[in-house]
Amino acid sequence: MKKKFKGINYSVSAAIRKAGFVAVLLVIITGQVSGQKPDYRVVFDLTSRDTADYSTLIRWIREITVSDKDARIEVVLYGGSLDMVVKQRSTVADAVSKLLENKNVQFDVCAQAMRNHHIEQEELISGVGTVPDGIYEIISKQRQGWGYIKAGH
Numbered sequence: 001m002k003k004k005f006k007g008i009n010y011s012v013s014a015a016i017r018k019a020g021f022v023a024v025l026l027v028i029i030t031g032q033v034s035g036q037k038p039d040y041r042v043v044f045d046l047t048s049r050d051t052a053d054y055s056t057l058i059r060w061i062r063e064i065t066v067s068d069k070d071a072r073i074e075v076v077l078y079g080g081s082l083d084m085v086v087k088q089r090s091t092v093a094d095a096v097s098k099l100l101e102n103k104n105v106q107f108d109v110c111a112q113a114m115r116n117h118h119i120e121q122e123e124l125i126s127g128v129g130t131v132p133d134g135i136y137e138i139i140s141k142q143r144q145g146w147g148y149i150k151a152g153h
Contacts, residue, residue: 040064040071043141045134047079048152051091054084057151058095065102074141078110078134081152082117085109085128093125100127110134 042064044057057075064071083089085096085107099105108129114120121130131137142148 039145040068041141041145042071042073042147042149043138044073044075044149044151045138046075046077046081046084046151049080049083050152053081053152054090054092057084058092058099060149060151061099061105065099065105070104072104072146073106074137074146075105075107075151076110076131076134076137077107078113082109082113082119085125086119086123087125088123090125096125097127100125108134108137110137 044060046053046057048054061073061075064073077085084092087093090096096107100107106129107125107127108131109119109124111130111132113134114130124130138148
């Protein structure tokens with residue numbers, strides 16, 4: 001549809017196409033200028049006592065860190081999952097220790113769950129941290145834009 005605007009032929013569809021082209025161009029330029037890929041940040045929520053879930057979680061974390069070396073991963077453990085990171089009970093202690101060598105991977109145990117299960121900090125695999133409240137930690141990460149994955153069943 002053409003309209004006359006102050007003596008100039010003006011095509012509305014041409015103007016829309018031009019505006020669309022400019023918008024796409026700006027998106028491309030902005031993306032190339034920033035040169036940054038989106039952050040990969042994920043918090044895993046683990047409450048299961050099932051050792052198969054521990055092995056699956058270890059595999060997932062390995063796969064993530066291979067595909068994106070800058071990925072930030074936090075595993076929050078509470079409920080029945082504490083055995084995963086207790087030295088004398090863990091079936092995956094060596095794998096957890098190896099993952100903790102990566103500065104972007106952390107395992108944090110809920111301090112309330114530790115009290116409920118009568119577990120002391122010294123019993124945890126070296127490098128495993130604690131948080132005052134596991135659920136609050138997960139919620140805080142989500143508010144900061146972290147992805148959330150419920151691990152286990």
